Amino acid sequence: MEVAVVAIGTELLLGQIVDSNSARIGQMLAANGFSSHLQLKVGDNHERIVAALELALHDADAVITSGGLGPTQDDITREAIAEVAHRPLREDAGVRAVIEDLFAQRGRPMSANNYRQALVPEGATVIAQRKGTAPGLVVPVGEKVIFALPGVPYELDDMLANEVLAELRARRRDDTVIRSRVLRTWGIGESRLAELMAPRFEELEGSNITIAFLASGIEGVKVRFTVSTTDVDEAIALLDHEEGQARRLLGDAIFGVDDDTLESVVAQLALTQGVSVAVAESLTGGMVASQLVRVPGASRWFLGGIVSYASAVKEELLGVTTSTVVSEEAACSMAEGVARLLGSELGASTTGVAGPEIIEDQPVGTVWIGMSYRGRSAARKVQLLGDRERIRTYATATALDLVRLTLSGSARGFGLVGLNSDS
C-alpha cells in the first residue's frame, strides 16, 4: 500500500522550519510496512496545495498532509482538500463544542477565526483534537483517502500513532503482518555497531527480517528489526529471538527497547533498588535533572539538584575546595556534596567546558561526570565534539547513561553499586 506525504506551509519552503513531520511520518510508515515513494512540500497557496494533493493521490492509495489546519487566514488545507475531494465544507457541531470548551477552560476569548477549525468536508471523519485546537481529518476521495494532520509535531504524532495507523491498517488489502522492535543503544557509534552486528546481518540476508541502524543524535543509535510475516505470534517470536542475538553481540550498550529512554531506565532501576538520586550540574545547567523529572512519578526516587553554575555556588553549597572546576576532584566533590546536602544515596555531577570559551586551559568539550554512592565517589572524563548545545546535551545523556550503568552494577559503570559494594 502506497502512501504519499505532503507537508504544507510557506515557512517550510522558505526554510524557516525544517520539515521534520514528513520524516516522522516516513518512519511510522516504514515501521508498519507501508511504502512511501513521494513526499512533497508546498506553500500556503490554494491552487498549489490542490495540485500537490492531486499529484500525490495519482500514484498513492493514501495521502497524509501536515500543516495548514490552524485558525488563521493562511491555514487553507481544509479548503484545498474539500476541493480535491469534491466535498463542501460544513461546520461540525461536535468540533465546535470542543473548541469552545478549550477556550472556556483557558479563560481566553475565542475569536471568529477559531470557528474555521470546526469546518469539515462533508462525509469526512474527524480525529478529535486531544492536544490542540486543530482536529485531524480523514477525507475519503473515491477509493482513496487523505489524512489531514496539524503541523504541530506533538499534535500530529498523537493522531499518527493512533487513528491514522489504525485506518491505514484497516485499508491494507493484504494480510501481511509487519512488526518492528527498536533496541536503544548509547555509547557505541553507528559504524562500530554495524560491525558488531555484521555476522547476524549476513545471516538474515534474504530472510523476512531486516535490520536498520538509525543514528539518532542525542537519542543514541537505534537498531530496528522489522519482520514481515502473516502471523502476529510468529512475528513476536522472531523479534524476541533477534533481540536475544543482539543482546549477546552488543551487551549493555543496549539500554532499552522501543519507547524506553535513558531517564525511564534510570527511574526503573532507582525504584526497584530503592535508591534515592540527586544531581549537581555545572555545564549541563539543570538538563540532567530536567530529563529525570520527565518520568512521571519521579518524586518517588528523585530528590532534586543543584545547578552550581557560578564557582561560588560550587564552593559554598557543594563544598568543592579544589581551585580547578573542570577536574576529577571537582566532579567527585560535587557528586558527594549534592548527595550530602539533599540527603540522597546516589549523587551524580557534571562539570566541563561547553564553549565557546575555554576554561582553565581545557579544550571545549572536556566533560567530567562524577558519581557518589553512600559516601564513596569516582569520576570519568569524556571528550565531546560540537557546539555548546550539542556538548551540553551529549554530556547530559552521558551522565544519565553512567547513572544507569552504575545502578545496574555494570562493569562499564563506576562499580559503586552492586552485589559486592551494596551493604
Next chain:
Amino acid sequence: MEVAVVAIGTELLLGQIVDSNSARIGQMLAANGFSSHLQLKVGDNHERIVAALELALHDADAVITSGGLGPTQDDITREAIAEVAHRPLREDAGVRAVIEDLFAQRGRPMSANNYRQALVPEGATVIAQRKGTAPGLVVPVGEKVIFALPGVPYELDDMLANEVLAELRARRRDDTVIRSRVLRTWGIGESRLAELMAPRFEELEGSNITIAFLASGIEGVKVRFTVSTTDVDEAIALLDHEEGQARRLLGDAIFGVDDDTLESVVAQLALTQGVSVAVAESLTGGMVASQLVRVPGASRWFLGGIVSYASAVKEELLGVTTSTVVSEEAACSMAEGVARLLGSELGASTTGVAGPEIIEDQPVGTVWIGMSYRGRSAARKVQLLGDRERIRTYATATALDLVRLTLSGSARGFGLVGLNSDS
C-alpha cells in the same frame, strides 16, 4: 525566477534522516529573491528520480538536487540527470585526477566505484569538490538547468553559496528582492494575534507585503513579514515600518526579532541592567536553568539554581514553611530562598502540578511562577493544558517570559524592577 528543489535518498523517505538540505536551499533562495514553490523527496530509484526531475522542471526554471552523488551503487543521481537532459555520461579526466589525488593524500586504496564519481553528463559544468570526493554538476536542459549537489550538508552549503548562487543570479530574468523578518511573541494565542493584526492584514491585501502567523509551540507564535520588491533598501525600510506597526498592535507580547529567544532576551536584559539571576524549580525540574545556560557567557549574570523536587528540599534549603507546595506562598518563598542562598538579586521560581497525578487537590496544569527582587517577592498563577512534558515546557517558557517582563519593567511583569522600584 522559479527554482524547484529535489532531495534524493531512500533514507529521507524512511525518515532515518530529516531533510534539512532542502530547508537550507529554501533559505538561500528566499534570501536572494528566488521563488521556490515545489520541493520533492524521492528515493534511490532511477525511474522515480527521472520522474521527479521532469515534474520539477515542468514549472521551474531551475532545479537543485541534493544527494545521490556518492560512490556506492545506490548513488544514481548522475545517471538520472543524464537521462532527463538527454546527455550521455562521460568520464571527466580532471575530476578523476582530483579523486585519485584525494585518495593518495589519505593513503587509502581507491575502489572501482569511486571512478563513478568522475562521470559527468556531456556539456555539463563541474563544480569542483573542495570538501569531499563528490563534485557538483551544472547540467543544462534546454533553456533550463539542473544543479546536482552532494547530500553532505557542509559540502552542499559551500557549493550553494558560491557556484549555484552565482549561476542563478546570472540566469535571473528579473531583479526581484525578497526579504523577511520574524517577530517573536509569547503569551498570546495565534488566533488572538491574528485578530489584533487583522486591520494591518487587510490594509496589506494585494500589496507586496505578506504576513504569516506561525504557531511554533514552545517557541511561541511567530509573525513573519515578507516583502517582495526590487531594491534592498526599500525592502528593509518596508520591514522596519511593518515592525513598528506590529509593535503598536501587539506591545510587549513581542519579545524579540528573528533569532532572538526568550533566554537570549533575558540574558541581554540581565547583562545591561547588571542583575544577577538564580532560579528555584519544582515541576520544571531544572529546565528553566538549562534554558538560561544555553546562552553563551551565561556565567556573567546567571549564578545557578536549586531543583527542589522533594518537599524536604523546599523546606530545608529554600526555607519554604507553608504546608502547601503548590501555592503563592511557596512560590514566593522559593524565589526568595534561592536568591538568598545563591546571593542573586533576582530569584525566579516554579511550582505546580505537571501530572499525571494531582497534588494537594490542585488540577494538573496549575502552575505558580514566583519572582523575588532585592528582598521583595510576588507570584502569579497560570493554568496550562496538555501532558506532563507540555506543561513543564510551557511553565518554563512562561517563567522565562515573566523574568523578561519583570526585568524590562513591563506593566505585565511583577512590578518589582523598574524606575520606581529600583533603588
